[in-house]
Amino acid sequence: MPELPEVETVRAGLDRHVVGRTIAGVQVLHPRAVRRDPAGPAGFAAALAGRPLKRAERRGKYLWLALDDDEALLAHLGMSGQLLVGDPDRPLSPHVRARFTFTDGGADLRFTDQRTFGHLMMVPFAPGEGRAVPAPIAHIAPDPLEAAFDPAGFAARLTRRRTGVKRALLDQSLISGVGNIYADEALWRARLHWARPTEALRPAEVSRLLGAVLGVLTAALRAGGTSFDALYVNVNGESGFFDRSLEVYGRAGEPCSRCGSPIRRDAFMNRSSYSCPHCQVRPRRPRL
DNA sequence: CCTAACTCCTGCATGC
DNA sequence: TGCATGCAGGAGTTAG
Numbered sequence: 001m002p003e004l005p006e007v008e009t010v011r012a013g014l015d016r017h018v019v020g021r022t023i024a025g026v027q028v029l030h031p032r033a034v035r036r037d038p039a040g041p042a043g044f045a046a047a048l049a050g051r052p053l054k055r056a057e058r059r060g061k062y063l064w065l066a067l068d069d070d071e072a073l074l075a076h077l078g079m080s081g082q083l084l085v086g087d088p089d090r091p092l093s094p095h096v097r098a099r100f101t102f103t104d105g106g107a108d109l110r111f112t113d114q115r116t117f118g119h120l121m122m123v124p125f126a127p128g129e130g131r132a133v134p135a136p137i138a139h140i141a142p143d144p145l146e147a148a149f150d151p152a153g154f155a156a157r158l159t160r161r162r163t164g165v166k167r168a169l170l171d172q173s174l175i176s177g178v179g180n181i182y183a184d185e186a187l188w189r190a191r192l193h194w195a196r197p198t199e200a201l202r203p204a205e206v207s208r209l210l211g212a213v214l215g216v217l218t219a220a221l222r223a224g225g226t227s228f229d230a231l232y233v234n235v236n237g238e239s240g241f242f243d244r245s246l247e248v249y250g251r252a253g254e255p256c257s258r259c260g261s262p263i264r265r266d267a268f269m270n271r272s273s274y275s276c277p278h279c280q281v282r283p284r285r286p287r288l
Numbered sequence: 289c290c291t292a293a294c295t296c297c298t299g300c301a302t303g304c
Numbered sequence: 305t306g307c308a309t310g311c312a313g314g315a316g317t318t319a320g
Contacts (some may be wrong), residue, residue: 079312161291283312
């Protein structure tokens with residue numbers, strides 16, 4: 001599942017392999033991949049043909065290729081999206097949704113997405129304030145690895161919420177880049193239960209949480225991200241190895257590395273939360 | 289305005 | 305063996 005470390009790994013690969021090159025043509029093999037682009041598949045392809053790729057940028061789980069100072073190709077990988085760079089003559093795998101060829105005749109770029117939650121779209125940059133970001137993601141908060149991230153502002157907004165701390169971590173308008181895996185890992189590191197009410201978090205707990213988020217994201221980035229299966233790989237098709245460092249996610253019943261208690265799995269938001277029953281004490285009044 | 293449920297989708301694991 | 309069910313889940317949309 002691509003979260004910040006995985007998306008950043010992909011962005012770095014695009015920076016290395018496609019920035020500076022010029023798109024020759026675009027094939028949209030599945031219209032759902034560009035469902036959010038009002039121009040539709042044909043308009044999307046036409047808008048990109050002949051355009052040079054200037055920069056590869058990212059905020060949270062979104063990445064984009066800037067075409068100039070006004071327009072970008074925005075991508076979200078969803079659950080299973082991949083951007084793969086390789087020999088343009090290799091066979092098309094069944095889940096390729098869009099293919100980009102380049103004027104230099106070299107390696108092509110393929111957007112592959114088994115579960116089709118990812119998407120691509122042509123977007124304008126939002127005008128004004130600080131760093132220019134694509135207009136459709138102007139409502140997303142800076143991620144904790146950005147210079148624009150404001151820890152004090154995050155703490156203030158977090159404790160003003162009336163919700164559970166994990167739900168808040170997953171809210172991209174509060175802090176971006178954190179998904180189900182790294183939320184569970186950060187909460188374990190910070191020794192906080194996922195249902196702790198945000199308004200009751202003490203300042204020391206909030207700063208512990210933020211430190212844990214930063215720690216787990218940077219450690220995962222160094223490992224090239226987390227790959228459980230073939231669904232997340234970098235632009236060269238290689239897996240990350242942070243799955244070996246996960247402390248709670250997907251480890252129900254296995255002993256906590258701190259205290260030995262078996263890791264528990266709770267249903268949460270129609271998915272799962274993993275935590276240590278000893279290190280992460282359930283609050284008396286849980287907020288789901 | 290704020291919060292939370294619902295929805296999209298495919299493939300694999302599981303159970304009868 | 306084959307079919308039904310559950311599960312993985314990011315984020316826009318809708319409802320309250």
